[in-house]
Every structure is written in C-alpha cells, then in structure tokens.
C-alpha cells in the first residue's frame with residue numbers, strides 16, 4: 001500500500017472517525033480508507049495509550065482531532081502533535097473519546113475499541129446520529145437494547161463490521177420480511193488454534209494468540225481460542241437482527257471461507273464467502289449500499305480445497321454454552337459474562353490464570369450475577385463493574401500454577 005499522504009477533499013468526501021485506530025481493525029480500516037481518498041477523509045482518530053502510534057497516524061492522515069484514552073497522556077499527545085508540525089487538536093480521557101465520537105465533521109464512526117471500554121463512545125456516536133460501523137462487539141453484548149434504541153431515535157445507522165454479522169447483513173438483503181422469511185442464522189467459526197487439541201492444560205498466551213486464519217488483537221484472539229468469541233457473536237447476532245437464541249446456530253468451518261449463512265423458510269440457504277480478510281466487511285460497511293474495493297485478495301475457489309462444516313464441541317469449549325445461557329437469562333447475565341471474560345482473558349495473558357480455567361471462572365461469576373435488566377448506560381456500567389469485582393475475588397480465592 002502506498003505511503004503517500006492522505007488527500008483531503010473537503011466537501012466531496014465523507015468524514016470518518018476511528019475509535020481504536022491503532023488496533024487491528026483500525027489498521028484495516030485505514031488501509032481501506034487510503035484506497036478511496038475521493039470518498040473519505042479521516043477526521044478523528046483515537047487510541048488508548050500508544051501516543052507514538054497515534055501521532056504517526058496523524059502525520060499520515062492529518063485528522064482534525066486525535067484523542068488518547070489515558071487522560072495522563074494529554075501533554076505527551078499535545079507535544080507529539082506539535083513536534084510533528086500538525087494542526088490536529090488533542091483530546092484525552094473518556095471526554096476526549098466522546099468528543100471524537102460526536103465530532104460534527106464525522107459522518108461515519110468506526111467503533112473499534114476492544115472491550116466494554118468502548119461502550120460509552122460507541123453509544124455516544126449512536127446518539128449523535130452517526131453512521132456507526134460496529135466492530136466493538138462487547139458494546140452490543142453489554143448494551144444491546146440501549147444501542148439499538150439510540151440508533152433508532154437519533155436516525156443513526158448501524159452496520160456490522162464483525163465478519164459473521166456483516167455476512168448475515170448481506171444475506172438478509174434478500175429477505176423482505178426477515179421475521180417470517182428466515183428460519184435461522186448460522187454463524188461460522190474457524191474453531192481457533194485448538195480445534196483438534198483435546199488437552200488444553202499448559203496452553204500459553206503465544207499459542208492462544210496464534211490464530212490459524214485471522215490476524216487480530218490479543219483479546220479477540222484468546223476469545224477465538226476459547227470459542228467465547230463465537231459466544232459473544234451469538235449474543236451480538238441476536239441483538240442486532242432481533243432473533244431469539246434458538247434461531248442462532250453455530251457451525252465450525254475451519255477454512256473460514258463462508259463467513260456466515262441465513263436459512264430461509266423455502267429451504268434456501270444463502271452464504272457470504274470471501275478471503276478471511278477484515279478489509280472486505282469493512283469496505284462493505286464503508287461503501288454501503290455501494291460496493292468499493294477493499295484490497296483483500298480475491299477468493300480462488302479452485303485453490304481453497306474442500307470446505308468442511310461440523311458441530312462445535314461445547315464440552316471441550318464450554319464458553320459457547322455459557323454465552324447461550326447468558327443470552328437466555330437476559331441482559332444482566334450478558335454483561336456479567338462479558339466482564340468475567342475480560343478479567344479472565346487479561347489474567348490469562350498475564351500468565352496468572354490457566355487457559356483451561358477460563359470457562360470455570362466465568363461460570364462462577366455468572367452463577368452469582370444480578371438478574372435485574374439495566375435501563376441506562378449508568379446501570380450497565382454498574383453491573384459491569386460489579387461483575388469485574390466478583391471475577392477478581394474468584395481469582396483471588398483460587399490458586400493456580402501457570
């Protein structure tokens with residue numbers, strides 16, 4: 001990809017804000033945007049703590065605003081932007097992220113922060129009536145109805161970037177009345193790096209993050225290895241498309257060529273296929289309803305070999321079952337599931353919790369969680385914090401050797 005400066009053609013282009021610009025989805029999004037300078041201009045970029053990476057992106061894309069999540073890094077960001085001779089304004093802390101999400105010149109906001117940390121900014125973009133490209137699945141898992149309601153009432157639009165939901169969005173375009181026409185949604189899962197491994201003791205963070213098909217951030221890579229990623233995606237699909245848990249199925253498809261499917265009442269099953277490259281769903285969401293180039297390699301079916309499909313083993317990977325359980329129990333359980341998982345994954349990545357103990361820890365937290373559905377973002381955050389406290393106390397009670 002060319003490293004030439006990103007051209008700004010004010011007026012004829014759509015302003016794009018990327019929340020979580022320094023991550024894997026952020027990089028893929030910037031790659032697609034740089035291919036279409038006549039359509040898009042980057043107006044805001046955010047990162048959590050990597051000031052240098054954020055300033056480097058600002059040098060290249062010259063946004064109006066750069067925001068760093070860690071408030072203590074405001075001065076470092078200001079200094080970095082000044083040294084680079086940029087006119088980009090600096091913002092910091094939670095308020096800085098909200099300012100980026102609501103920026104007037106941002107027509108489109110890409111929600112690509114990882115974890116519940118992205119919730120407030122994602123919701124702010126929805127409330128501000130933006131065209132919201134959603135990668136931050138934890139936001140919809142924790143605050144599905146609030147987010148959908150905010151999109152409805154502000155006139156925002158919501159386009160899924162997660163490859164499975166993006167595939168379903170594409171397949172559902174063939175249905176006038178999805179509620180009556182569709183029997184079920186079928187999410188595909190690669191199965192992660194441990195698909196055929198029967199003994200999960202001694203798994204290291206390096207092994208868990210070595211995904212066979214996708215190159216992603218560390219948290220979602222561990223989620224893919226436990227199948228919690230698919231569990232979160234079942235909840236995401238149920239919330240996004242309004243389908244009950246029993247109408248959302250999962251099949252293991254190790255080749256990751258079919259990104260998901262929709263089964264209709266007449267026996268038709270529509271699938272969306274493509275190379276496993278996030279630039280395809282990102283380009284679909286950016287260009288919708290038009291199609292634009294993504295830079296991802298074209299799919300050569302003659303080279304992919306046989307496509308396999310099999311049932312997930314929920315005994316070997318109990319996180320998927322836990323996610324269905326949380327979805328059936330209701331929104332408070334989904335928040336607890338997500339919070340416990342975030343704490344467990346972090347603790348696994350810090351080599352404090354064995355990989356094989358992740359599901360049991362989440363189950364312990366779920367068993368004790370509140371059942372009262374939250375009616376506000378504040379209530380969601382309160383439930384999230386309470387579940388994190390419980391997760392940490394479960395961790396503290398147990399002693400493991402990693």
Ligand code: NAD
Nearest residue numbers: 020021022023024025048069113114117135136137216217
């Ligand atoms: P990543 O770890 O590579 O990047 C995360 C981004 O969020 C970074 O820019 C980081 O600075 C920012 N961030 C992290 N913590 C933050 C905080 N507390 N406050 C503010 N910003 C913070 O993650 P990723 O793989 O790009 O995933 C991002 C989201 O997209 C996740 O929700 C993930 O589930 C989803 N997603 C990712 C992929 C993929 O291929 N990577 C595919 C589908 C969905």
Ligand code: MG
Nearest residue numbers: 162163164233
């Ligand atoms: Mg996915």
